[in-house]
Amino acid sequence: MHQLYVERYEPKKYIQWKADKTTKFEINYEFYLHIFNSKFNLSFGKPKMDVCNTCDKFKNQIDVAENPEEKSRLNREHSLHLAKAQKFYDDLNQLSKKAKTDETVDVISFDYQQNLPVPVLPIVEGEKGANETVSFLKHYVDSVINPSVKTLYIFTDNCVGQNKNMVVVQMLSALVATGRFNIIYHRFPERGHSFLPCDRKFALEKEKRKVTYLYLPEEWYSKVARTSQTFLVVNILPKMIRDFRSYFQPFFKKTIKNFTITKYKTFKYEEKKITVSACHNIDTLNRTFIAFKPNADLIALKEWTVPQLYITKLPVNPKKLQNLRELLDFIPLAYHGFYVSLETQDGGEQQQGESETEASDSSDE
Numbered sequence: 471m472h473q474l475y476v477e478r479y480e481p482k483k484y485i486q487w488k489a490d491k492t493t494k495f496e497i498n499y500e501f502y503l504h505i506f507n508s509k510f511n512l513s514f515g516k517p518k519m520d521v522c523n524t525c526d527k528f529k530n531q532i533d534v535a536e537n538p539e540e541k542s543r544l545n546r547e548h549s550l551h552l553a554k555a556q557k558f559y560d561d562l563n564q565l566s567k568k569a570k571t572d573e574t575v576d577v578i579s580f581d582y583q584q585n586l587p588v589p590v591l592p593i594v595e596g597e598k599g600a601n602e603t604v605s606f607l608k609h610y611v612d613s614v615i616n617p618s619v620k621t622l623y624i625f626t627d628n629c630v631g632q633n634k635n636m637v638v639v640q641m642l643s644a645l646v647a648t649g650r651f652n653i654i655y656h657r658f659p660e661r662g663h664s665f666l667p668c669d670r671k672f673a674l675e676k677e678k679r680k681v682t683y684l685y686l687p688e689e690w691y692s693k694v695a696r697t698s699q700t701f702l703v704v705n706i707l708p709k710m711i712r713d714f715r716s717y718f719q720p721f722f723k724k725t726i727k728n729f730t731i732t733k734y735k736t737f738k739y740e741e742k743k744i745t746v747s748a749c750h751n752i753d754t755l756n757r758t759f760i761a762f763k764p765n766a767d768l769i770a771l772k773e774w775t776v777p778q779l780y781i782t783k784l785p786v787n788p789k790k791l792q793n794l795r796e797l798l799d800f801i802p803l804a805y806h807g808f809y810v811s812l813e814t815q816d817g818g819e820q821q822q823g824e825s826e827t828e829a830s831d832s833s834d835e
Contacts, residue, residue, distance in 0.1 A: 524661065691705055708779075
């Protein structure tokens with residue numbers, strides 16, 4: 471900024487300075503810095519990753535409100551909204567501390583990171599849907615969480631396709647009903663206020679992501695693993711992703727009357743019941759639902775004989791595959807086998823599973 475200043479206001483000396491760095495300016499850098507820091511109310515910060523539309527709406531309405539009573543009302547509503555958002559994070563921090571001293575309690579959060587490209591365009595060998603989410607969750611429960619943990623707190627964002635859907639509801643119900651946990655709480659934040667601990671990990675990896683040449687997915691595994699000693703990188707194999715959507719059908723009702731998932735912020739799973747609340751306070755849980763069919767065989771459910779979801783690799787979009795093959799001239803011959811082995815689909819993207827944001831049909835207890 472000092473250079474821009476002298477270029478405009480001391481142009482002759484600026485030209486001399488470019489040829490000879492010993493040239494002195496009338497306004498030197500130290501004086502410019504002092505004035506900038508002491509006379510201007512300016513600051514710099516990193517842009518927020520989450521933008522809350524509700525906060526933006528309140529701020530705009532407050533700015534233009536001329537009636538003092540209206541402005542006061544808007545300020546109160548905005549403060550209430552922020553208090554609700556803060557409650558989510560306060561509980562997350564408090565319960566995380568509790569989990570460090572109580573071996574029967576654990577707290578987890580999860581989300582999907584952006585696709586990592588090889589070599590330039592993203593190669594998607596799987597989706598980021600409900601089946602994938604619960605497959606990864608079940609793998610984590612089985613391989614990472616201590617068997618002594620009987621109370622599990624889960625904090626995720628509100629993404630319907632991944633975290634807030636009937637397949638996740640059925641998985642958490644099953645983990646409790648089969649005895650793995652006594653209680654599971656699933657918490658969702660206010661929209662726009664969904665920065666989670668796992669997002670800090672993503673940011674750390676992205677900050678250190680200075681890549682010159684990477685050609686295979688396996689190279690990303692080692693690259694991410696070297697980012698931090700706390701990272702546990704799991705190579706996802708096709709056999710790890712299971713079709714829980716189909717597996718759960720004999721045990722769970724297809725729909726649940728008056729159960730609209732998107733309305734609720736807090737879910738409690740205990741025995742065969744789901745208790746929910748539209749607030750963040752656990753004490754306000756006030757509606758109870760049953761997801762299981764009346765004669766559900768919990769012994770059979772506990773066997774977890776879940777069919778594999780992907781028998782072969784998912785086909786790549788033809789145009790994307792064509793673009794990738796055109797890059798082979800720039801990829802070492804040793805890596806060509808991976809790109810040649812990719813298969814294409816005959817037409818269009820794959821059909822997505824039906825939406826499960828709401829369920830309605832059964833009983834409200």
